[in-house]
Amino acid sequence: MSRDKIVETLIKKGNKLFGLPYEKVKFTGNEEADTLLNDINQFPHAYVLACVMDGQIKAERAWLIPFYISQELGGFDFDKLLKLDLNSLKEIFKKKSLHRFNDTMAENFHSAIQLIHTKYNNNASNIWKDNPKSATVVCRFLEFKGVGVKKSTMAANILAREFKIPMQDRICIDISPDVHVKRVFARLGFISKDASNDELIYCARELHPEYPGIFDFSAWEIGREWCRPNNPDCKNCYLNQFCPKNI
Ligand code: SF4
Structure with a gap:
């Protein structure tokens, strides 16, 4: 039940972000x-x-x-x-x-x-023109030398989420195995502490097959704001009441 509630909350947050109008992305701070x-x-x-x-x-x-x-x-x-x-x-x-x-x-x-x-x-x-499938965009990025699945899905995710590029679906936009995201997923009880990147990716696919990358921003934000490596600020985290706190 708590698990469902956490997933629902994270998806809601992700959808909210997705619905926001485009804002200049601060990739570098320059x-x-x-x-x-x-x-x-x-x-x-x-x-x-x-x-x-x-x-x-x-x-x-x-x-x-x-x-x-x-x-x-x-x-x-x-x-x-x-x-x-x-x-x-x-x-x-x-x-x-x-x-x-x-x-x-x-x-x-x-x-x-x-x-x-x-x-x-x-x-x-x-x-990314003409409303492609997410798989098409990921495949096209994969053709670039030095680009693997992680970078390809990140590239497709930023296009869809930040630049609002229309795509037929978001099935192939995976979660990015960022260090904050992994820590939060482990503490929420979705994966083990020493889970591999692949485990994280498949976990997100299982939780929300329509758009596994939906968890990226919310989990990343929780990791940065409250669920820090040391002394997590559970009191102020919006998942406090549902989280098993596997710290
Ligand atoms: S409640 Fe605590 S352990 Fe759970 S996600 Fe929030 S900060 Fe992390």
Whole structure:
């Protein structure tokens, strides 16, 4: 019963967020970089390239990479990117120390530009145009070098949740195995403390198959605001009365 109540509350919260109008997403905390990443009409490739860069360093730093490259190139028009050869890109990555794995990420960046060019006719928004199925969007992100399931579902989730991109369904938008989300799911009794990312993903699928990623924001917010690693503030957490508190 408590479990049902928790699920219901989290879904309600997630739906509320989903229904809110678009607001500029603070990906990096850098105003100019966030403006570029949010402009998915003029620079849809900036968002896609940032998703490709995400991983193995702090997200805020990874998402800054398109902006730093735009500074280097004097703009971020796709034509400019297309003219970049791999060696020049590697130089930029190294010179500006953009990533922990500069060579690999420069290769992934370059390869993503080529894929947007050949498959999407230089327009990355073709990845999500015409009300696609969520599985289609996830599959398309998976085709980018260096992008696995986690990044693909995150990319599809942000498109649906933050940018309000219409999709036929949300079945394939999984929960992101974030550290806050995992801790909250464990304390709520949904998964064990040492559960794998896959267990978390399948747990969310079981709880809400229509849109497993619905739990992302609410669980993340609870983890950050109240259910902190040490001394969780259960008194003020809105799940207090139902939570088994598996701490
Ligand atoms: S009630 Fe306490 S343990 Fe449960 S989710 Fe909230 S803060 Fe975490």
